Amino acid sequence: MLKVSQLDVGYGESMVLREIDLRIEPGTVVSLMGRNGVGKTTLLKSIVGLLKAKKGTIEFMGKDITALPPEMRARRGIGYVPQGRDIFPTLTVEENLLLGLETLPKAEWKNGIPEDIYDMFPVLKTMLHRKGGDLSGGQQQQLAIARALVGKPRLLLLDEPMEGIQPSIVLLIADVIKRIAAMKTVSILLVEHSLDLALECADYFYVIDKSSIVTQGDTRSFNEDAIKQYLVV
């Protein structure tokens, strides 16, 4: 469903990623790993359309989206939860969730927030009228993921969703990722620093080092040492 081919991307004159080839099949979870600063967020931003490709193509659902702006990519079904949970602190939980509807056709707005969002994140239902900024870090992360799911993405990009949150919420988020994966209707590209979590949640993985994909494979059969050499500082 997503096919990145020979992608070069960077900032100004400095190139961060070169000749990246990456594929995501429908209904699968793919982990993206690599040391701090190798370009994982940069790759996600280029898939979402926040950074322009300097070379190469990005295809989504069989169509070339390389030149499309971010809002068009969102409407086609690419959801994005950036690092640091980009929720609106002065809006309520409910208002934040309603913003997730914006990528859907207007006719669907009247349906409101689907109930299964609250099944997945029960804590949000109890906090609908609280300000987003008053939530704990883990609750904000759940809100950010829930808001992206309200927009019914076909592909969800999650940038370090477990970062800086308490262990019980890490388990909850890992469980949510597995539940989304089990539905087989949404694919996930997950940036995750913990090798164990990344491999536990994903079907397939890619590792970036020195601007390129250096190893990739199925998470059911992999050589841990071959991956770790690119992750340990």
Ligand SMILES: Nc1ncnc2c1ncn2[C@@H]1O[C@H](COP(=O)(O)OP(=O)(O)OP(=O)(O)O)[C@@H](O)[C@H]1O
């Ligand atoms: N807006 C920017 N302008 C210029 N350089 C940038 C910008 N954002 C990131 N970079 C640089 O691009 C490189 C890749 O950064 P990126 O955030 O994609 O890495 P990352 O793998 O996601 O890191 P982390 O694991 O720490 O989140 C880094 O060298 C970073 O300093």
